[in-house]
Amino acid sequence: MKISNQNFVRTVLGDVNTDNLGFTQCHEHLFIEKGIPCSLVSSLHMDDYNKTLTEAIDFYEAGGRTVVDAQPALCGRMANNLVNLARESNLNIISTTGFYKTIFYDENSIIKTGTEEENTSFFISEIKEGMISEDNTIISAKAGIIKGAITKEGFNDFDYKKLFCAIANAALETGVPIMIHTDNHADIHALIDFFESYNIATNRLLICHLDRTNYNFSYHKEVLSRGVNLCYDSVNRLKYLSEQQELELIQFVLDEGFAKQIVLSLDTTNERLSSYGGYMGLDYILKTFINRMLEFGIEKSHINLMTEENAKHILAFRK
């Protein structure tokens, strides 16, 4: 099927018209292979294909259609597994290039040793040609989103500055959407200023975790006023915030008129997913949280925006 240049997302099985996205979770972890991230944070280890497949099938049966796997190359991403999972589960799966926190990388990785230009080329090749798989070969499946991570040090850290420049270059070249991991109290205004200095529209940015990394309503309002999108992905992540707190934050930003800039997700780990022994399924939003939002008084039309409609423009490629 030939699809228009304007409205597509890039899944691991090819480009898909945004009308086919359906119910979408924009920041999840489906697989993370053994390596530095898992040795630092054991809850990140998720490489059991059948356990993840069970979650994916349950999610599909509950009405889920699209998942973004937020692990970039060279720090645990399992691109082959994502391709197989997409085929077997029928889900649209979007894979990630770019970079995560630099502590998660081998000293010899291009993320640490490469120049801005080398990282730019690497990211572009992952988006346009194909991704590095877990067995170190290049496969035909491509990345559909680019990720950067911002810490408290922000652009004062040379490695992060270099990598953010590479992300901006790759986004300008390819039109790929941009996802940002935020650490506690990272400076989101500086981040937005940075992308604006490249003439990248603020609505191309999907800023993740701010519900847990800066639970300050007026800060959320300020940041949203600049046009970025926020992924509230700490739903049912109770060690960070209660469901009541999550609902109050969502209600607040909806009341302030930002319904078109919010998406919801779970940012799963092996500690939380039932098939890995945790306390909820990947289908938690569909099966439980939507009802909680309705009981709380959140409008159905807003829920539809946050779980389906908004992802169509946030995840689309745009030049």
Ligand SMILES: [Zn+2]
């Ligand atoms: Zn994550």
